[in-house]
Amino acid sequence: MKIVVPVKLVPDTSADKRIDPATKRLVRTGVETVLNPFDEYAIEAALQVKEKAGGDATVTVVTMAPDSGKEVVRKALAMGADDAVLLSDPGCAGSDVWGTAYALAGVIKKHGFDLVICGSQSTDAGTGELPGALAESLGVPGVTYARKLELEGTTLRVERETDTGYQKLSAPLPALVSVTKSINEPRYPSLKGIMGAKKKTIAALSLADLALDRPIGSDGAKTELVALADPPARGKARIVEVADGADGARVIVEFLKDRKLI
Amino acid sequence: MRDVIVYIEHSGGKPRRVSLESVSQAKELAATLGGSVHAVVLGKGARDAAETLKAYPVDTIQLSEDADIDAFLLDPQIDYLEAVAKGAGPALILVANTMVGRDIGSRLAARLDAGLTSDIVGLSVSDGVVACVSPKLGGITITTCAFKGDYGVAAIRPNAFKAAPGPGAAAIVELEKPAGKTYAVRIEDEVVEAAGELGVEEASTVVSGGRGVGGPEPFKTILKDLADAFGGAVGASRAAVDAGWISHGHQVGQTGKTIGPQLYIAVGISGAIQHKVGMRTAGTIVAINKDGTVPIGEFADLVVVGDLFQIVPELTASVKELAAAHS
Numbered sequence: 240m241k242i243v244v245p246v247k248l249v250p251d252t253s254a255d256k257r258i259d260p261a262t263k264r265l266v267r268t269g270v271e272t273v274l275n276p277f278d279e280y281a282i283e284a285a286l287q288v289k290e291k292a293g294g295d296a297t298v299t300v301v302t303m304a305p306d307s308g309k310e311v312v313r314k315a316l317a318m319g320a321d322d323a324v325l326l327s328d329p330g331c332a333g334s335d336v337w338g339t340a341y342a343l344a345g346v347i348k349k350h351g352f353d354l355v356i357c358g359s360q361s362t363d364a365g366t367g368e369l370p371g372a373l374a375e376s377l378g379v380p381g382v383t384y385a386r387k388l389e390l391e392g393t394t395l396r397v398e399r400e401t402d403t404g405y406q407k408l409s410a411p412l413p414a415l416v417s418v419t420k421s422i423n424e425p426r427y428p429s430l431k432g433i434m435g436a437k438k439k440t441i442a443a444l445s446l447a448d449l450a451l452d453r454p455i456g457s458d459g460a461k462t463e464l465v466a467l468a469d470p471p472a473r474g475k476a477r478i479v480e481v482a483d484g485a486d487g488a489r490v491i492v493e494f495l496k497d498r499k500l501i
Numbered sequence: 502m503r504d505v506i507v508y509i510e511h512s513g514g515k516p517r518r519v520s521l522e523s524v525s526q527a528k529e530l531a532a533t534l535g536g537s538v539h540a541v542v543l544g545k546g547a548r549d550a551a552e553t554l555k556a557y558p559v560d561t562i563q564l565s566e567d568a569d570i571d572a573f574l575l576d577p578q579i580d581y582l583e584a585v586a587k588g589a590g591p592a593l594i595l596v597a598n599t600m601v602g603r604d605i606g607s608r609l610a611a612r613l614d615a616g617l618t619s620d621i622v623g624l625s626v627s628d629g630v631v632a633c634v635s636p637k638l639g640g641i642t643i644t645t646c647a648f649k650g651d652y653g654v655a656a657i658r659p660n661a662f663k664a665a666p667g668p669g670a671a672a673i674v675e676l677e678k679p680a681g682k683t684y685a686v687r688i689e690d691e692v693v694e695a696a697g698e699l700g701v702e703e704a705s706t707v708v709s710g711g712r713g714v715g716g717p718e719p720f721k722t723i724l725k726d727l728a729d730a731f732g733g734a735v736g737a738s739r740a741a742v743d744a745g746w747i748s749h750g751h752q753v754g755q756t757g758k759t760i761g762p763q764l765y766i767a768v769g770i771s772g773a774i775q776h777k778v779g780m781r782t783a784g785t786i787v788a789i790n791k792d793g794t795v796p797i798g799e800f801a802d803l804v805v806v807g808d809l810f811q812i813v814p815e816l817t818a819s820v821k822e823l824a825a826a827h828s
Contacts, residue, residue: 252755255774258642265638276756336617337610362755363638366619366656367600371607380685382574383604399574400750402600403512404694408574410686420756421749461616461653465632466645470782478793478804484811488819491787491812494803498785500764501731501823 240296242285243352245343245373246278246315248308249363263467272307274314277358279425284418285356286319286426288390297321301346303331303339309441316436317428323439324350328446333457336368341459343369344376345449352377354395355415359384370417380414386421502631502653503536504592506585509554510601514546516553519597519659519703526624526662527595528558533626536592539563540671541585543578544570551673558667565676573684579608580679586613591651593631598656599702606654615652620759622661631655639759639778658761659703699734701753706733706764707783709753710741711776713769713790713809717746723813724768730820731764736780738770754779768809772797789813 250256251271259266282300289296300315300323302308312323326346334342347355355377360367367383374381386405387398390412397408400419428436446455453459477494481487495501505527510517527538537560542550547564554562563585569577582605586592594609596602598620610617623634623645632647633655701707708728710720720735728735736753737746753760754776765783770776772788772795780786786801793806805812 253774256638256641256778258638336607337614340611365639365755365759366603368603368607368610368617368619371604372611372617375608375611380574380576381608382686384600400600401691402700402750403698404692406574406688406692407690408686409689410574414686419749461610461614461648461650462618462633462646463649464644465647468643468645470636470640470643473786473800473802476788476798476801476804478798478806480793481805481807481812484808484813484815487789487805487807487812488815490805491789491803491816492819492823494787495764495785500785501820 240292240294240353241351242289242296242298242354242356243347243350244278244281244285244298244300244315244320244356245347246281246300246302246312246358247275247361248272248302248304248311249275249361252276252362258467272311274311275358275361277360277362277420279318280418280420280422281356281358282315282318282320283423283425284388287423288354288388292390299324299350301343301350302326303334303342306443312441313436314428316439317432318426319432321439323441324444325441326444330446330456333460334455335460335462336372337461338455338459340369340372340376341451341453342446342449342455343373345451346444347377349449353412354390357415357417359417359419367417370415374415377415380410382408382410382414383417385416385418388416388418388422502591502593502629502648502651503534504539504589505531505534505536506539506541506582506589506592506594507559508582508594508596508602508605509540509542509550510597510599511542511546511550514549516542516550517597517703518664519599519657521557521664522659522662523595523597523657524554524557524559525665525667526657528667530593530624530626530631534593534629537561539585539589541582543581555669555671556666558669559671560669561674562671563674563676565678567678569684572688574686574688575604575608576684576686577682578605579612580682581676582609583612584676584679586652593648594652594654596654596656598658599700602656606656610654613652614650615654616648616650617654618646619656620658621655622658622761624655636761636782639755640782660705660761660763701734701736701751701760702758704734705762706731706766707736707753707760707762708733708766708768709736709738709770710768711738711770712740714741714746720747723810723817727766727813727817727820730817730824733762736760738776767797767801768813770797771795772800
């Protein structure tokens with residue numbers, strides 16, 4: 240059984256991001272690139288499915304990133320994934336959700352798959368739209384926001400988080416599942432895992448290897464950035480020490496009345 | 502693009518407010534584009550939802566109560582929406598920026614080869630091209646993106662637009678079941694744990710608790726009471742969620758939800774960067790903290806320094822009193 244985990248490389252989540260006023264681009268200098276934290280839950284879920292399935296099950300990590308992303312991908316291999324595929328091509332630059340999903344689907348189809356497990360969102364864009372678009376591009380059922388995932392033969396049993404509770408779902412393979420933080424506690428790479436990861440294969444693909452029938456990157460993007468603006472400035476906060484609960488409530492109520500919020 | 506199609510989220514026949522906000526915005530857009538507004542409402546209760554929609558400025562209400570819609574996850578809805586979109590021709594499709602809306606939107610955009618924008622707080626049309634405004638990267642920049650191609654899908658942020666009933670001549674259209682489709686992801690069971698509660702993405706006021714709250718109890722008592730007094734929702738910082746005090750669905754921030762309510766009340770939250778990026782585009786931010794030097798002071802509007810366990814219940818009482826005086 241082939242399990243595939245698409246991952247994203249994102250700016251370190253503890254860094255305060257800012258836009259360079261001159262170039263209008265995200266300042267990346269001094270900001271470390273890390274594996275999207277949500278993807279660690281997907282890798283853990285994939286490893287658990289593999290361990291339970293046994294036999295010839297494999298976990299392959301795929302990503303679209305520059306060559307420099309290799310070392311970050313190695314963390315996924317250190318956790319226990321068997322190998323990785325890196326789609327690295329200048330033509331990928333500027334891809335929107337659609338283009339990213341389309342290209343990743345190309346990589347995943349080329350590799351072959353029974354089950355695709357994604358993190359539910361990235362920490363930079365954070366819209367959680369890739370899993371759905373990827374399921375469509377792969378032409379398989381997509382189950383988002385899984386908090387529990389089990390494989391019985393070739394049937395997936397999933398508990399899916401909703402706004403108001405959860406659903407119990409079943410789906411046949413092949414399928415795509417995106418998982419939330421509630422699903423597991425990702426393992427730390429062991430020393431053995433870290434050493435072993437150095438010998439694992441990270442295959443490099445370019446867009447030419449995929450022979451996609453439509454352009455991706457900025458040329459294929461279905462949206463175009465026309466303007467960037469600074470957010471409206473917020474005045475300096477009023478800081479008020481209050482004597483007791485009633486005083487605190489009074490200060491807040493007056494403030495909210497001024498702003499016509501109550 | 503000519504027509505505007507609005508996907509209506511509803512629970513048991515009651516449309517979500519964000520869907521009514523989207524519908525209200527659609528009329529003006531469609532008028533500029535020279536097209537019509539179609540509201541699409543699917544699943545059990547669609548007919549009841551259609552009754553509510555009649556009071557809004559839409560041209561057609563397209564509905565189906567096909568049992569497959571509630572028996573299978575998403576796929577039947579995508580098929581119905583695809584059929585409506587292809588029937589309408591080049592169109593702008595509005596969904597809500599919620600878990601459901603983004604799920605529907607991402608699938609539909611891929612199906613239609615359409616552009617996809619999310620967390621939209623402004624929409625405009627110039628020379629027939631639709632552009633969408635949204636805060637990005639946790640609100641550090643505001644982007645305007647224009648759609649290329651025949652179709653575009655925009656996920657609308659709750660509370661960004663006003664719901665405004667208006668004259669509509671809505672014709673009700675029963676949708677035909679898309680032919681030749683089979684569905685695989687079966688909903689075996691649906692468990693509702695928080696019936697009638699608003700999610701943090703949808704509420705116009707969010708009261709969030711952090712490490713300073715000290716345990717799970719206040720989320721169910723004083724914070725919930727305050728949120729209820731505002732008709733809002735309870736949120737939480739990562740620290741509170743990781744400590745197991747409240748479920749992940751309530752988490753606001755980088756590894757949770759990004760929201761922009763009119764009013765955000767941060768209780769016992771220091772305001773680390775992970776939290777800040779999830780809420781700094783809120784209209785007004787009030788912090789209640791025992792320490793006046795916490796980072797949240799750098800992006801809040803008001804920081805009240807005192808004992809949250811005293812202030813929050815007093816504030817709840819005052820808000821309730823004011824609400825009672827106005828009703």
